Amino acid sequence: MPGLLRGVARTAVVAGTATAVSGRVARRQQNRWAAQEAPAYQEPAPPPAAPQAAAPAADPIEQLKELGQLHEQGVLTDEEFAAQKAKLLG
Numbered sequence: 001m002p003g004l005l006r007g008v009a010r011t012a013v014v015a016g017t018a019t020a021v022s023g024r025v026a027r028r029q030q031n032r033w034a035a036q037e038a039p040a041y042q043e044p045a046p047p048p049a050a051p052q053a054a055a056p057a058a059d060p061i062e063q064l065k066e067l068g069q070l071h072e073q074g075v076l077t078d079e080e081f082a083a084q085k086a087k088l089l090g
Contacts (some may be wrong), residue, residue, distance in 0.1 A: 023073060060088050060089070063088050064085065064088060067084050067085060067088070070080075
């Protein structure tokens with residue numbers, strides 16, 4: 001029986017060593033392949049963004065109406081209303 005136990009133990013050691021070595025070799029190969037293939041699979045750079053068009057100017061009459069409403073509600077003082085009106089009319 002001691003011979004059988006010794007044979008089983010030897011087989012277990014050999015199998016464990018072989019598994020550890022093969023795992024290490026597989027990881028090394030995967031790292032090498034990943035390093036070699038990385039440049040081939042890079043995503044292309046996004047295209048440059050188109051320049052943003054300026055927002056269309058709001059209708060001056062509508063803006064004057066809004067300013068008038070704010071002035072009537074007391075949100076704008078007489079001076080603020082006059083300044084904003086002069087700014088809109090140019």
